Amino acid sequence: MPLTFIDIPRMHGPKKEQILKIYEQLKHIFSSYGQGVDCICFVAPANNVNLSHDEVDYIQSILYLFQTDLSTDMHCFHTFADAGQPCLRSVLDSYNVQNYESYTVNWSAFFQESSEFSSPFWKMNVSSFDEFFSQLRTLTPKTLRRTLEGTPPTLEKSEILKLDIAELHPEVNEDLAKLEETMSNVETFIDHKDEIMSDGDFSFTIEEIKQTKQPLQPGIHVTNCMNCFFTCHEKCGIPDDDGKKDCSSMRDGYCMVCTDHCIWSAHKNTPYTFHYTSVQVTKSYKELKTKYEEEKGKILEFDDYLEHLDNEIKGLLDRIRRKIDRITEYKNELRGIEKSPLAGSINDTIDDMINAERRKKEKGYEKRIKMFLELKKHSKLIRIERQ
Ligand SMILES: [Zn+2]
Numbered sequence: 001m002p003l004t005f006i007d008i009p010r011m012h013g014p015k016k017e018q019i020l021k022i023y024e025q026l027k028h029i030f031s032s033y034g035q036g037v038d039c040i041c042f043v044a045p046a047n048n049v050n051l052s053h054d055e056v057d058y059i060q061s062i063l064y065l066f067q068t069d070l071s072t073d074m075h076c077f078h079t080f081a082d083a084g085q086p087c088l089r090s091v092l093d094s095y096n097v098q099n100y101e102s103y104t105v106n107w108s109a110f111f112q113e114s115s116e117f118s119s120p121f122w123k124m125n126v127s128s129f130d131e132f133f134s135q136l137r138t139l140t141p142k143t144l145r146r147t148l149e150g151t152p153p154t155l156e157k158s159e160i161l162k163l164d165i166a167e168l169h170p171e172v173n174e175d176l177a178k179l180e181e182t183m184s185n186v187e188t189f190i191d192h193k194d195e196i197m198s199d200g201d202f203s204f205t206i207e208e209i210k211q212t213k214q215p216l217q218p219g220i221h222v223t224n225c226m227n228c229f230f231t232c233h234e235k236c237g238i239p240d241d242d243g244k245k246d247c248s249s250m251r252d253g254y255c256m257v258c259t260d261h262c263i264w265s266a267h268k269n270t271p272y273t274f275h276y277t278s279v280q281v282t283k284s285y286k287e288l289k290t291k292y293e294e295e296k297g298k299i300l301e302f303d304d305y306l307e308h309l310d311n312e313i314k315g316l317l318d319r320i321r322r323k324i325d326r327i328t329e330y331k332n333e334l335r336g337i338e339k340s341p342l343a344g345s346i347n348d349t350i351d352d353m354i355n356a357e358r359r360k361k362e363k364g365y366e367k368r369i370k371m372f373l374e375l376k377k378h379s380k381l382i383r384i385e386r387q
């Protein structure tokens with residue numbers, strides 16, 4: 001019986017686009033041949049001591065394309081194997097990739113004259129293939145998923161998710177304002193260190209941007225998109241979330257105001273709206289430092305105080321990142337794509353938030369965008385440290 005191999009090489013570019021392209025190509029192949037695949041194989045050097053998070057994510061995304069339980073059904077060929085347990089196994093285990101079949105092989109024997117060195121490798125290859133082919137006979141073919149979109153949650157669950165997002169979003173904005181203020185204070189103190197040192201103080205005026213919560217007038221409602229963080233219809237007459245499909249911003253169940261034409265069920269009414277106001281305030285180094293010293297009960301030198309502010313910035317960045325992480329999770333769940341390769345990442349959510357700021361152009365939006373970019377830089381560092 002002839003064997004057909006489909007090679008799925010790793011491509012460059014954004015993951016979602018890659019996966020969609022592969023999915024479409026596989027769909028095309030299967031529509032002509034009308035069948036699934038008997039088995040999904042993964043080939044990698046046995047002595048690889050590391051796989052990046054992206055590589056593991058890619059493997060799992062490929063597995064997801066087929067109707068298979070994510071934890072099984074992969075046949076892993078460890079190439080260049082020489083002795084003992086392949087290192088790659090512990091790498092896969094550390095990422096919680098479970099129940100895959102392992103085969104150790106060493107192709108070098110195929111390309112050499114038979115010798116005392118190549119003979120054990122031949123034996124290893126032959127026995128691995130024996131095992132693989134006998135396994136192959138027992139496998140049930142896997143078909144491609146009909147769609148990569150998941151099943152959206154129940155109405156009740158989706159209301160909870162939307163409410164969670166609606167509560168977290170202003171919290172993020174508040175933390176973002178604190179972050180901006182602290183970062184700009186540090187900059188000012190460093191720039192005026194000489195004056196602070198000689199005079200013991202330095203005063204400066206800044207524009208403080210505050211988020212204000214405004215309750216809606218009775219009978220007035222809004223249509224907010226939980227996916228884009230945008231108000232799609234400001235004076236909407238429809239109070240109930242399950243009636244939002246009839247909002248004037250919708251056409252055939254999809255929003256014409258959202259950039260991505262989000263589905264009506266991603267929209268929510270909130271009893272209030274958030275806006276920004278600004279005030280000019282004069283602050284002084286001494287006043288800010290003394291306030292902190294009184295809280296902590298100790299006197300700080302310039303450098304110590306700046307170190308404390310730096311730690312505060314790190315803490316804020318972490319806190320905002322964790323909140324956006326949660327928003328991302330809820331957004332994915334809302335669309336039922338939390339397990340799909342189409343699931344958005346924290347960077348996608350940050351991009352959506354930046355995009356919403358650019359469209360709304362509310363007071364201080366440039367500063368908030370700057371902080372979002374700072375957050376992206378910070379998230380990247382965390383990732384590098386972890387690898
Ligand atoms: Zn939207």
Ligand SMILES: [Zn+2]
Pocket residue numbers: 223233235236237238246247248249
């Ligand atoms: Zn409306």
Ligand SMILES: [Zn+2]
Pocket residue numbers: 224225232249255256257258262267
């Ligand atoms: Zn919308």
